Amino acid sequence: MSTKKLVWHKVLDNKKDLPEGRVKTVTANHTGICLTHYKGKFSALDNRCPHQGGPLGEGSIENGMLRCPWHGWDFDPCTGKPPGGFDDGIDTFPVKEEGEAIYVGVEEEAPHETTISDIMVETMVNWGVNRVFGMVGHSNLGMADALRRQEEKGNLKFFGIRHEGAGAFAASAYGKLTGKPAACFTIAGPGATNLYTGLWDAKVDRAPLLALTGQVATQVVGTGNFQEVDLINAFESVAEFNHRVETASKHSELMALAVKHAIINRDVSHLTFPDDVQTQLPKKWEKAQTPEGRITPFTISPPKETFEKAVELLSSSKRPVIVVGHGARFHMDQVIAFAEKINAPVLTTFKGKGQIPDNHPLGCGVLGRSGTPIASWFMNESDALLVIGASFSNHTGITPKKPTIQIDFDPLALSKFHKIDVPLWGEISTTVAQLTTSLEGKMNTVDQRSEIAERWKIWKAEKQKRLLEDEGHGVSSIAIFEALTKLAPKDAIMCVDVGNNAYSFGRYFESKQHTFLMSGYLGSIGFALPASMGAFAAVGTNRSIVAVSGDGGLCQYLAEISTLVKYEMPVKLIVVNNGELGKISKEQRAGEFDVWKTDLHNPNFSEFARSCGAWGKRVENKIDLESSMAELFTQEGPAVLEVMADVNLI
Known part of the structure; x- marks a missing residue:
């Protein structure tokens, strides 16, 4: 008894x-x-x-x-x-x-006994992974219970999303913004496979990310059980660290290595948890691990021989130009200070937009297809390029015809697409600091600040001409981004989608202390709204968050507006609604194809936002644009401004 x-x-x-x-x-x-x-x-x-x-x-x-x-x-x-x-x-x-x-x-229930999931989640938290985006379901309940216990202790924040793909994009955006991994969490089968696009976004943009997936019970693996997918093979190409958790695994070590690989390699790690293993008890000796003594500082100095070549090239330059990419985002204080010492204009890739304010005396805006004629002009007038944390993509169009120094922490990124005069391997801040010291008193460069101011004057005059364009079919993109330049909080995190809205954003929006998040190399439509959730997970209400999306992109994860409302994320979402996949129509015309199947049937996005519990308003003409956008930025909670736009005025 x-x-x-x-x-x-x-x-x-x-x-x-x-x-x-x-x-x-x-x-x-x-x-x-x-x-x-x-x-x-x-x-x-x-x-x-x-x-x-x-x-x-x-x-x-x-x-x-x-x-x-x-x-x-x-x-x-x-x-x-x-x-x-x-x-x-x-x-x-x-x-x-x-x-x-x-x-x-x-x-009366017996006290809870620590499970394998508890050990692994505690290890994950100890290593700094304390933001999780996911969906709880039947094959991850044991793991979910461990996450719940850590959240109740105040060690972790879990965001329940409406689609696993949005969770992966949110985690990717968090990694891009902070340099630290967040986790995305799903059930087996379709929940796990829904992560795939967001994981690739993180991988190709070098954002650390941890994917945690449920799996069918060990005893039925391989039998074609309900929702069974071979997740290890499925994730092999996207996850740099990719393992199934077993009863006999070294559980805390497995989680520690997963997070360590994500941080050091800036890549995707994946662990999948069979249903039965999640609630099993660990070996008595197993304890949660910490990163103490397990990870090295990254302050790597460049090799002497290539460093000397870089000093020689720069010391003979009269009109050097610095091009910064997304990889330099955590080092911009040092880069800008160096630019000021050597009078070098600073251009950015599209992914690096905002890393130097456009109103800085040396700031020249974005280079390439999404950029301004200012940046391209100074690249063409230069006699040496110092490229920092950028990848030389076709989209950016960094010329191979100028003497070039490339600095990157990843030796495989150096000279990736073509020969570079001086490929300089090293941690960016360390390398720039050493260049600053070594070039002291050795450079006699032209001060190009007045030229930069003149080129900005020319470009702003051109923008004013374009502002007058109105064909009676909606608001022009330049008007939208001119208003956003005036009204957006000066230090907001700007989440950018894919399509013509992104090109216009890059070209017309003038950055101040803004930070930009985008799907760079993958270029995945639908990124902006989930990215805003990742940004909120990182900064909370300490910074404003703005997401800009086209109608095609927003519909990919439209239901996540309800997630903004649920977690009181005060994201300000601007929807450029032109009823068309405008970028694709443009490409069809450029390729001399018929425009086909790019028209869209959209909901009223402002009404949809209100139905979710957010603020929503639609703008149908330019006259109401600025006042409505100002009203958007006065809202305390999540808010959506839908702008009916002209697809041809981009």
């Missing part, structure tokens, strides 16, 4: 809520109960059918017997015994009535 204390739990406030002859599922602490009302008596049975685990509380009483909803087996609704004297009956629990309420007595 059990000596455990019996604890009574109210499971029904009013007996009238369960009529005669009916059953329902209730919970007493963590115990699932099938509560029955038959012949005037309330009874409590274990809710799990002993055969397939079917929820008996979802069944029915037929001909005096409780019938399992999954396979039709019968039980006595009061005693739980099956007909015919079989020994597969159901446990019952004591019931008492107090007034109109029903109480069920269950034994």
Whole structure:
């Protein structure tokens, strides 16, 4: 006979809520109960059918017997015994009535014992991964319970998203913004495969990310079980670290290595957790690990021979130009200070937009297809290029015709696409600091600040001319981004989508202390809204967050507006609605194809936002644009401004 204390739990406030002859599922602490009302008596049975685990509380009483909803087996609704004297009956629990309420007595729960999931989640948190985007489901419940315990301790924040792809993009954006990994979390099968695009976005943009997926139970792996996908093989090409957690694994070490690989290699790590392993107890000696003594500083100095070549090239330059990419984003204080010493204009790649303010005396804006004529002019007038943390993509168009020094922490990124005069391997801040010291008093460069101011004057005059364009088919993109330049908080995080809206954003928006997040190398449509969620997870309400999306991109993850509302994320979302996949139409024309299947049927995005609980407003003409955008930025919570735009005025 059990000596455990019996604890009574109210499971029904009013007996009238369960009529005669009916059953329902209730919970007493963590115990699932099938509560029955038959012949005037309330009874409590274990809710799990002993055969397939079917929820008996979802069944029915037929001909005096409780019938399992999954396979039709019968039980006595009061005693739980099956007909015919079989020994597969159901446990019952004591019931008492107090007034109109029903109480069920269950034994006091034993204290929680640390599981494999607990060990691994605690290790993950110790290594600094404390933001998780995901969906809880039937094959990750044990892991979810461990995440819940860490969140209740204040060590972790979990954001429940509406689509796993959005969770992966949010985690990718978090990694791009902070340099630290966040986790995305899914069930087996379709939940895991939905991560794939966002994981590739992180991988090709060198953002650290940790993917945690459920998996079917170990004993049915390989049998074609429901939602079974070979996730290790499926993730082999995208995850640099990719393993299945086993009962006999070194669990804390496995998680530590997963996070370590993500941080050091700036890549994707993936762990998949079979359902049965998640709740097992670890070996008694296993403890959660910390990163103490497990990770090295990254202050790598460049090799002497190539460093001397860089000093020689720069010391002979009269008109040096610095090009910075996304890889330099955490080192811009040192880069800008160096630029000021050597009078070098600073251009950025599109992914590096905003890393130097456009109103800085040496700032020349974006180079390439999404850029301004200012940046390209100074590249063409230069006699040496110092390229820092950039990859020489076709989109940027860094010329190979100028003497070039390239600095990067990754030796494989050096001279990746063509020969570089001086490929300089080293940590960026360390290398720039050494260049500053070594070039002291050795350079006699032209001060190009007045030329930069003149080129900006020419470009701004051109923008004013374009602002006058109006064909009567909606607001022009230049008008949208001119208004955004005036009204956006000066230090906002700007989340950029893909398409003509992104090209216009890069070309027309003038950055101040802004930080930009975008899907760079992958160029995945739909990035902006999930990225804003990742940004919020990183900065909370300490900085404003603005997302700009086209109508095509927003519809990819439109339901995540409800996530903004749920977690009170004060994101300001601007939708450029032109009823078309305008960039694709443009490419069809450029390729001399017919424009085909690029028109869109859209909802009223402002009304949709309001239906989710956010603020929403639609702008249909240029006259109302600036006042409406100003109103957008006065909203305290999530807010959506839909602008009806002219697809041809980009």
